[in-house]
C-alpha cells in the first residue's frame with residue numbers, strides 16, 4: 001500500500017541482509033529457479049555449514065556470523081531440525097523464528113514449511129499483515145514452528161496474551177545485529193533477561209542469532225570493538241560466536257568477495273547553473289526573512305551551503321517550525337504560515353535541483369524545476385507563488401542555454417560512461433546494479449542512459465525503496481518484485497538503477513557489477529552491498545568526487561578488519577572469562593534499564609483540532625477521526641466535506657479493499673494544500689487524510705504540534721464502524 005495518506009502499518013525498517021536462497025548444489029540457483037523448490041530433495045549441507053551449526057546443536061546460545069550468500073538460513077534449518085528431534089518421546093519443542101522484513105518473513109515461511117511439513121512438524125507464520133483475523137496465542141499453542149515479525153511477540157507479551165517466553169524452546173533471530181536500543185528484538189530479550197536474572201524457575205529457550213556482520217558501532221580500536229561485540233552477546237545472552245574457521249577454503253569457493261575499486265572523479269570546474277540557482281535561493285531566503293520578525297531569525301544562520309543534504313535538513317526543520325508558528329491575530333498567523341510554507345517548499349525544490357545537477361545532467365535538474373513550477377501553476381497559484389514563478393522564469397532562458405551547452409557536461413557522468421563501456425565490452429552479458437542517493441537521481445540517470453546513443457546496449461530498469469521521501473512515494477512490494485523479475489529474466493533489463501533498498505530484505509539476483517555512484521553507508525551495509533555481487537569475477541566500483549567518501553569507505557573497510565580481529569580474539573578467550581564478562585554487562589544494563597523505567601504512554605483522550613498545515617484553516621476534530629483497517633484515517637460528518645475540494649487522481653488504483661479515486665485539497669481558495677485522497681472503501685466513498693498535512697492544536701492550551709506519521713500521534717483511536725456511516 002503506497003501513496004498519499006496511506007501509511008504502511010507500523011513495521012520498522014532496519015538494516016537487513018537479503019533473504020538467501022539455499023545454495024546447496026554446485027551451481028548457485030536463483031530464487032525463481034525450479035531447483036530451489038526442490039530444496040528438500042537435495043539436502044546436503046556443506047562442511048562449513050555443519051561447522052557453523054555445531055555449537056548451537058550442542059545447546060549453546062550462539063551468534064552465527066557468516067557472509068551474505070553462504071546459506072545461513074540453511075544452517076538455521078539444520079539447527080532447528082536437530083533441536084526438534086532431540087526431545088524424548090512425550091515431550092515437544094517449540095521454535096520461533098523472527099524476521100524483521102515482510103519479504104524475508106514470506107521467504108522463511110515458505111522454506112520452513114517445505115522442509116518441516118514433510119517431516120511431520122507444523123509451521124505457521126504471523127506478520128503485521130495477518131494479525132487481524134488470527135489469535136497469536138492459538139497459533140503459538142498449536143504449531144511447532146512459528147515465524148513472526150518481532151513486534152507481534154512484543155505486543156503479545158505486553159498485553160499478556162503470551163505470559164512468558166518459556167512457551168518456546170528455541171528462538172532464532174535473523175539479522176540479530178539489530179538487537180540494541182529499543183528495537184523489538186531487544187524488547188524481547190529484555191523480557192528474557194529479566195526472567196533469567198530474576199532467577200525465575202521456568203526454563204528459558206535457547207537463543208540463536210544470525211548475521212553477516214556483528215558491527216563495531218563507533219569503535220576505533222580492537223578493544224572498543226570487542227566491548228561492542230560483548231554487549232551484543234550480552235543482549236542475546238550468547239556464549240559462543242560461531243564463524244567459519246576450519247572450512248575457510250570451502251567457504252571462499254561459495255562466497256566470492258568482489259574486488260573493490262575506488263575511482264575519484266572530478267566535478268565541474270565552473271558552474272553557472274549553480275550560481276544562478278544559488279542566487280534565486282538567496283533572494284527567496286531574503287523574502288522569507290522579511291515575512292515575520294520572529295521567524296526571520298530562523299533564516300539568519302551562517303555557513304549553510306546550497307545544494308547539500310545538510311541544507312535539506314535545515315530547511316525541513318525551518319519548514320516544521322513555521323508550520324506551528326502562532327500569533328494572537330489568527331488571520332495574520334494564517335497569512336504568515338501560508339507564505340512561509342511556500343518559500344520553504346521552493347527552497348527545498350531548488351536545493352533538490354542543485355543535488356541533481358551535481359550528480360547528473362543540468363537539464364535533468366532544470367526539468368525537475370520546470371515540472372515543479374508547472375504543478376504550482378495548476379494548484380492555487382496565489383500572489384506569492386506568482387512572484388516566485390516570475391523570478392524563476394526571468395532566469396529560465398539563461399538556465400536553458402547553460403544546460404544545453406556541451407561544455408557543461410558532467411565529468412562524473414563521463415566516468416560512469418567509460419566504466420560501463422569498458423565492462424560491457426569485456427563482458428556483454430554483464431548485469432549491473434547502480435546505487436544512487438536519491439529517487440530523483442534514479443529518474444535522471446535512467447533518462448541519461450536512454451537518451452545516450454552510445455549506451456544503447458543498456459536496458460535500464462529501476463528499483464526504489466518502499467519508504468516515502470519528500471521527493472516521491474516509494475515503490476510498492478509488488479512493483480519491486482516485478483522490477484526484479486524483469487532484471488532476472490535475461491534480455492529484459494541488464495542494468496538496475498537503485499536507491500537504498502539494501503535495507504529492505506529485497507533479494508537482488510546475481511549481478512557481476514555493482515557501482516556505488518556517490519553512495520556510502522556504514523560497515524554492515526558495506527558487507528551487504530558486497531554480498532550482492534555474488535557471481536564470480538564480480539567487481540564493485542565506488543565512484544565519487546569527494547575524497548571524504550573514499551576515506552569513509554576505507555574507514556568502513558578498517559572497521560570490518562577490526563571486527564574480524566575482535567571476533568577471533570574473543571573466540572580465543574577462556575570460556576569462563578567470556579561468560580563472566582557477558583554476565584557483568586547484563587547486570588549493569590539491567591540496572592540502568594530498571595532505573596530509567598518509564599511508564600507506558602497512555603493515549604491522550606483530549607479532543608484536539610486538526611488545522612491545515614499550510615493556511616491553518618480548521619479541518620476537523622480528532623473526535624471525528626476513525627481508523628480504517630488499522631492504518632488509514634478518515635473523518636466523519638458532512639461538515640468536513642465542505643472543507644476540502646477534490647480532483648480526479650492522476651493514477652487511480654485499486655489495492656486490497658480500497659479504490660483510490662481522487663486527491664483532496666484544502667478548500668481555501670489560495671491554499672489548496674494536499675490533504676490526502678478520496679477512496680471507495682467497500683460501499684463507502686470516504687476521504688483518507690495524511691497527518692503530515694496538518695497541524696494539531698490542543699483546544700485548552702492552544703499549543704500546536706505536528707506529526708509526520710500517524711503512529712507517532714498519540715490520541716484515542718476509534719475504529720471505523722459502518723453503522724456510524726448510515727447515521
Ligand SMILES: [Zn+2]
Nearest residue numbers: 612615666671
Ligand atoms: Zn489550507
